Amino acid sequence: MGAAMNPRTPFRGGDLPDVLAGTLMISLGALGLWAGRDLTYGNPAMMGPGFLPASLCTIMALIGGFVLVKGLSKPAESMGALNLRPLVTLVVAIAGFAFSAERFGFVVASAWLLIIGSLADPESRWKEIFISTAVLTSLGALLFVYGLGVQMPVWPF
Amino acid sequence: MSFLDVLMLGFSEALTPTNLLFCFIGALLGTLIGVLPGIGPTATVAILLPVTFFLPPLGALIMLSGIFYGAQYGGSTTAILVNLPGEASAVVTAIDGYQMARKGRAGAALAIAALGSFFAGTVATIALAVAGPTLSSFALSFGPAEYVALCIFGLLAATILAHGSVIKAIGMVCLGLVLGLVGIDVNSGSARLTFESTDLYDGIEFVVIAVGLFGIAEIATNLESTEVRGILQSKIGRLWPTRDEFRQSWGAVLRGTAVGTVLGVLPGGGATLSAFSAYSVEKKVSRTPEKFGHGAIAGVAGPEAANNAGAQSSFIPLLTLGIPSNSIMAMMLGAMTIHGITPGPSVIQNQPGLFWGLVASMWLGNAMLLIINLPLIGLWVKLLQIPYRLMYPAILLFCCVGVFSVSNRGFDVALVIIFGVLGYVLRKAKCEPGPLLLGFVLGPLLETNLRRAMLLSQGDWLVFFERPISAILLAVTALMLLMLVLPAIRKNRKAAFEASED
The missing domain is CATH 1.10.287 (Helix Hairpins)
Known part of the structure; x- marks a missing residue:
């Protein structure tokens, strides 16, 4: 005071x-x-x-x-480094997932989420992104849709 | 039922193969995320909440609590070996633990941390078993006025004992309470704060808020800056402590356990506060305080015992009164609600198997953690080398699919975006999201009882001061707020929390 x-x-x-x-x-x-x-x-x-x-x-x-x-x-205090790129990228990735999950199924939604989401980190490399997207999408479909019974179509057709 | 009967009941529930498996998975996951920096137990429990839909109620609770106390073990491993506390509660362990590691005594520090944690976990579990029935039978006599007072006490005390600005935390509590009121009002049937969206009629899902505030916002903040890595002390050294090291640490373990068990029960307490308090206690009682910061084993033993005891005993208010004391306990409350269990004094009476099963599983889990941690230490150290860029996409997928599965609609996932952004802004504004979550889970309870109490008293606010229990609770709350205005205490509080920024 x-x-x-x-x-x-x-x-x-x-x-x-x-x-x-x-x-x-x-x-x-x-x-x-x-x-x-x-x-x-x-x-x-x-x-x-x-x-x-x-x-x-x-x-x-x-x-x-x-x-x-x-x-x-109060005396000046800054907010710290502000870097909005990760947040904006994540928002785009999740919005795409929310939009496509019911319409186009798990594979499309998850691939969009993971590929776009990976771009949030500037250190990501394309080769890694594709491998991890493929692995996580197939494991995710097995675990969530077939294993746990989440009500989501797998394929868009 | 006698104490022995309920203990038998608890162990017969906890020792079924499936529950043992859930306990093991929880402890293992907890250790894993405790070791990995960048993902904490709160976020993990938030992300895994939807998955627990598919589990039986007891199994779900056993697994989630395993994650919480498992993370306390795991967090200390990285604190000691690389000076990188995996959890906020392990920050003080890093001070002396890392110095011990540099002197080649990492093995002894790890062993004392694990053994101290195991002892503390055992004591706190017994405290829960003893305090549970007593407190809950006391709480059964609570009327609406007492519940209102208890909610207010719990919410305000949590803002005072947690770190950060109190006034901002109270603002967050208000925001959380308002968010908890969204949806159809049960009494009048009118839609409240739904912005004309029928999707919001059932209110906002707990999972949506939890995943947004703690999951997505955490990823966004972590990705903002590049990772900092400590230098790995590759030589772990002999695991078994020397006789001298044992002699120096057993007292610290005892004191740490006591501090942790007591502080864990308080609203806003829990593992982190316990660890910091235990460290300052050790420094004060030590005959060689100058050794602290240069590898004093008591500086590892005390806080490690305290954070584990605090983690366990923070279950006491939730399981006996239905009032969560920190954000992890709010998550546990969310998990119980998902399974149709109303946390509160009636749980012990109506579902003794659930309560005692959970208590027994905590002790079993602590024993498992001892085995998971000490012999497998090399494996955990290897995991530290996984870069965050490979980890977070998996977390992201878990978040989105989990939220979707709650009601099988994309709307909830879209809502997560709003709370993710809110969580990010709150971090920038130095507002704690914890009080918001507490307000959110307690909002409906507070409103129902407030309306009931005021209806019974015909609009007389004095009812809260006429009933002894509620009067005492409110008086204590007022006293705490008053003390906060005094400059001397403000200064002490600031010093106590200065180092605990997480």
């Missing part, structure tokens, strides 16, 4: 992780309040379905505001 008025960092800086956390909590709280705007709030004796969601979202947004304000006045 002593660092609230730090003259060395007038506008730039601030504790970036805290700023991010505060912003995130405020926006999620607001999102929750908006999504639950039609729910009955009720009163303490007869709580409506919206009582707890609205109360908790408000508390979360307030906490977010507190963290944000304090974060802005």
Whole structure:
């Protein structure tokens, strides 16, 4: 609390992780309040379905505001190295799996997931990717679809 | 039933060939992921949760708990040999363990770690067997007001005792509670926070949140930076400790076991906190504190006993009160719910075979770990050389197929993306995902009991202070929060957790 008025960092800086956390909590709280705007709030004796969601979202947004304000006045702290390539690649890989699992079956979904997913690591080599995709897809089909009985077609046709 | 009867019952359940196999698989998997850096027990349990659908309830729980305590053994192996703690709880073991390894005493450090862990695991298992029936019969008298107080105590205490910023952790608890409320409200039948999607009517699957926050987000963070490898101390040396080393470590094992058993029960406690506390205890009671950091065997024995005892005793609140104390226990709660078991005081009475079978399997598992770890140490060391780029695609496949299999729909897999991204952002924002998960599993319990208690009291909030048990729980919670505001304690807490960043 002593660092609230730090003259060395007038506008730039601030504790970036805290700023991010505060912003995130405020926006999620607001999102929750908006999504639950039609729910009955009720009163303490007869709580409506919206009582707890609205109360908790408000508390979360307030906490977010507190963290944000304090974060802005704290001495500068960076977020650490930011490298979005792995995350974006993984999102594309998983989205493809989610889309194709029911439509095109296990083999297509798993091959997409593994080939694209492997690109998330810059150290990956094509030869390794193809071998591991082939091995994991066939083992996966045997284990999950035939062995454990996961309800997913194996082939697209 | 007398103590001997229930023990017999437990062992007859745990000793069936299938359950023995599950116990072995769990212990083996736990050791494996404990050795491999980059994948922790929380992520592994999250990933394997869907697979346990296909197992019998007891077998599933035996395997999942085996992974948890097995990881405590495995984590210490890499901490000692390559100065690379496989688990957060083994961070302190690396301090003196690696120094012992550099002096050629790696074998003795590994043996003391394993033997100490085995002893601690045995004691904590007995504590669970003794405390279980007592606590649960006490909890059977709990009404809605007590449950509300217990939830609040559990959630807030977990944020205080875990490392990281408390206020952010409370925000995460709120977020988790809100996520737990998504879906059709049982009382009124209205759809809550579903964004007009019928797929969300049944609420968000626990597995989706667990895999997203702990599985996918962890892979994304691990891939951001290139791997760091320690230098392998190839010479393990003689395994059996000398008489002098035994003399120096048995006291530490005893103290570590006590510290771990007590701290494991507390919300937010568990293996990591226990290990750190045990290390500072050892340093304080030692007659030669200057030796710590230069290969003191007590600095290995104490924390290793403590992390294993803490791992075991954190099962106590879950199995007796139905309140998980950390994210792994939240996963165990998820696994029990999947099998239609409501964790809580009634489990011991209604399903004694399940409770005592699990307790007995923990002891058997600890014995197996001793055998898995000591003679096979060379094999585990070899595994360290597997690069992460070959490992994570398999983890990714397990995550996606597992989530898909919960309700056989791609929608859940798509939802995992949202929680994966959320988990990544939370890591960047230095928010712990653990409290979120605790809030998520306790959300429905808290809401049901809160509504019931307030209905009974006709809207009078004082009901929570009129009933003695809930009043005490809330008073303790308030006291903890109050103490946190005091500067002296804040400073101590900060120092205690400084080294435990994982």
